[in-house]
Amino acid sequence: MLLEGKNAVIFGVANTRSMAYGIASAFKREGAKLAFSYAGEAIQKRVLPISEELGGEFTFPCDVTSDEEIEAAMQLVKERWGSVDILVHSIAFAPKADLEGRFLDTSRAGFKTAMDVSVYSLPALCHAFEPILNPGGSVIAMTYYGAQKVIGNYNVMGVAKAALEASVRYLAVDLGQKDIRINAISSCPIKTLAASGVSGFRHMLTHIEEHAPLHRNVTIENVGNTAVYLASDFASAVTGEILFNDCGYNVLGM
Ligand code: 0WE
Numbered sequence: 366m367l368l369e370g371k372n373a374v375i376f377g378v379a380n381t382r383s384m385a386y387g388i389a390s391a392f393k394r395e396g397a398k399l400a401f402s403y404a405g406e407a408i409q410k411r412v413l414p415i416s417e418e419l420g421g422e423f424t425f426p427c428d429v430t431s432d433e434e435i436e437a438a439m440q441l442v443k444e445r446w447g448s449v450d451i452l453v454h455s456i457a458f459a460p461k462a463d464l465e466g467r468f469l470d471t472s473r474a475g476f477k478t479a480m481d482v483s484v485y486s487l488p489a490l491c492h493a494f495e496p497i498l499n500p501g502g503s504v505i506a507m508t509y510y511g512a513q514k515v516i517g518n519y520n521v522m523g524v525a526k527a528a529l530e531a532s533v534r535y536l537a538v539d540l541g542q543k544d545i546r547i548n549a550i551s552s553c554p555i556k557t558l559a560a561s562g563v564s565g566f567r568h569m570l571t572h573i574e575e576h577a578p579l580h581r582n583v584t585i586e587n588v589g590n591t592a593v594y595l596a597s598d599f600a601s602a603v604t605g606e607i608l609f610n611d612c613g614y615n616v617l618g619m
Pocket residue numbers: 457458459460461464508509516517518519520522554555559560561562563569
C-alpha cells in the first residue's frame with residue numbers, strides 16, 4: 366500500500382460522483398487515514414454516509430470563503446491527528462450566469478466569487494495548515510485545460526483555473542522550504558454535480574471520446590490513482606506541476 370500511515374484531509378466531496386470521492390476511495394485502498402470537510406448542512410448530509418463508507422475518522426464544516434472556518438478546521442484536525450500528510454483541494458464555484466455567453470460580459474461579483482472560492486481558498490488552506498503539514502507532505506488541487514486554452518463557456522472559471530495553476534507554482538516555492546509538495550491534476554470533463562448544470566456537457570464527453578488519443582473519457586478512479594501517485598513518496602521530486610490526466614487530449618493541435 367502506497368499511503369500507509371498517512372493522514373489525508375479531503376476538501377470537496379459532494380457525492381459519490383465527485384472527483385474528491387474518487388481520490389478518497391483510492392487513498393483508502395492505499396492505506397491512508399481520511400477526514401472530510403463539508404460546506405453547509407445540505408452537503409453534510411451527503412458527506413456523512415460517504416465518510417462512513419470510506420472509514421473516515423471525522424468530518425468537519427469548512428466554508429472556504431471564511432478565514433475563521435478554515436482556522437477552526439485546522440484546529441480540529443490538529444486536535445484529532447496532530448499533523449497532516451496530504452491535503453486535497455477539490456473546490457470550485459462560479460455563478461451559473463457567468464459560465465455561459467461571452468467572457469467579456471462577466472460580472473464583477475461573479476469574477477470575485479469565482480476567484481475567492483476557486484482560487485484564494487488554495488493559498489488560504491495552505492497558510493492555515495502549514496504549521497501542521499508534515500515534511501514529505503503533499504497538497505493536491507484540481508484544474509482544467511480551460512486554464513490554458515479557450516474552452517467555450519468555461520469563461521471566468523478558465524481565468525480562475527489559470528490563477529490556480531499560477532498559485533500552485535508560487536506555493537511550491539514557499540512550501541518547498543518545508544519539504545512539502547503541491548501539484549495540480551488537470552483532468553478532462555467528468556459528469557459530476559458541478560458539471561450537471563453545464564449546458565452541452567454531454568457533447569464535450571463525446572468530443573473527448575472521438576478525439577482524445579485514448580478515445581475515452583476519464584473516470585474518477587483515474588483521477589484517484591493519479592492523486593495516489595502525487596501523494597506518495599514516488600513523486601517526492603515532483604512539485605509545482607500541472608499533471609494532465611486527460612487521455613492525452615491536451616497534446617492535440619489539429
Ligand atoms: O471546473 C469545472 C466545473 C466548475 C464549475 C461548475 C459549475 C456549474 C454549476 C464551477 N461553478 C459552477 N457553478 C454552477 O452554478 N469543470 C472543469 C467542469 C466544466 O464546467 C464547465 C465546463 C466544464 C468542462 C462550464 C462551462 C463549460 C465547460
